[in-house]
Amino acid sequence: METSTPDVQFLRSLMKAHPDFPKKGIVFLDIFPIFRDPLGSETLITHLLFHLTSVTIPRTPNKKIDVVVGLDARGFLLGPIIALRLGAAFVPVRKRGKLPGKCIQATYEKEYGPDIFEMQSDAIQPGQNVIVVDDLIATGGSAKAAGELVAQLGSKVVEYLFIVELAFLKGVEKLDAPAYSIVKEND
Numbered sequence: 001m002e003t004s005t006p007d008v009q010f011l012r013s014l015m016k017a018h019p020d021f022p023k024k025g026i027v028f029l030d031i032f033p034i035f036r037d038p039l040g041s042e043t044l045i046t047h048l049l050f051h052l053t054s055v056t057i058p059r060t061p062n063k064k065i066d067v068v069v070g071l072d073a074r075g076f077l078l079g080p081i082i083a084l085r086l087g088a089a090f091v092p093v094r095k096r097g098k099l100p101g102k103c104i105q106a107t108y109e110k111e112y113g114p115d116i117f118e119m120q121s122d123a124i125q126p127g128q129n130v131i132v133v134d135d136l137i138a139t140g141g142s143a144k145a146a147g148e149l150v151a152q153l154g155s156k157v158v159e160y161l162f163i164v165e166l167a168f169l170k171g172v173e174k175l176d177a178p179a180y181s182i183v184k185e186n187d
């Protein structure tokens, strides 16, 4: 039996499930109500920072996270706050055509269709320690493509971080580094 702590239960209670959005058959789990509640936002960031400082950083080479990569668009809610608190850089991964300058690309399949991700070529230096953050992992296509972009620039993802994991879709099995999710949805 899986048990969860009061902060995790509180965060899960703030999320709302929307059946058949954005299309029939998808149960969309909305994380925005967490950000509507200041205590929700505080609980979320405190939980993630505790995990990063007690688990992730101790096992990271040089004990330092250099770059936080956030995925378009809801990864942008978390990424800059975490980066600021860690003293790390924030780097966006965006859908095709949104970033100026020289970019690298990775194609991927998501829960509801194909897409292309881009990252600016000079955003990460070779050998930097990177974490990838997003609101949710479903099939894992988006996070895997982000990891491929980091690898193209000669760096390493030390952890993938999510608020929610749709565990029944087994997306984390596609990833090349450990993943941490606050809430695991099993059906």
Ligand SMILES: O=P(O)(O)OC[C@H]1O[C@H](OP(=O)(O)OP(=O)(O)O)[C@H](O)[C@@H]1O
Pocket: 071, 072, 073, 074, 075, 109, 110, 111, 112, 134, 135, 136, 137, 138, 139, 140, 141, 142, 143, 171
């Ligand atoms: O694990 P996957 O199957 O790849 O799905 C997860 C991704 O899908 C959602 O983003 P979406 O592409 O809908 O973009 P949005 O944040 O702009 O709504 C979500 O925020 C993740 O990025």
Ligand SMILES: Nc1ncnc2[nH]cnc12
Pocket: 026, 027, 028, 029, 030, 111, 136, 138
């Ligand atoms: N079921 C889902 N709920 C919320 N965001 C998603 N992104 C991909 N699948 C999703």
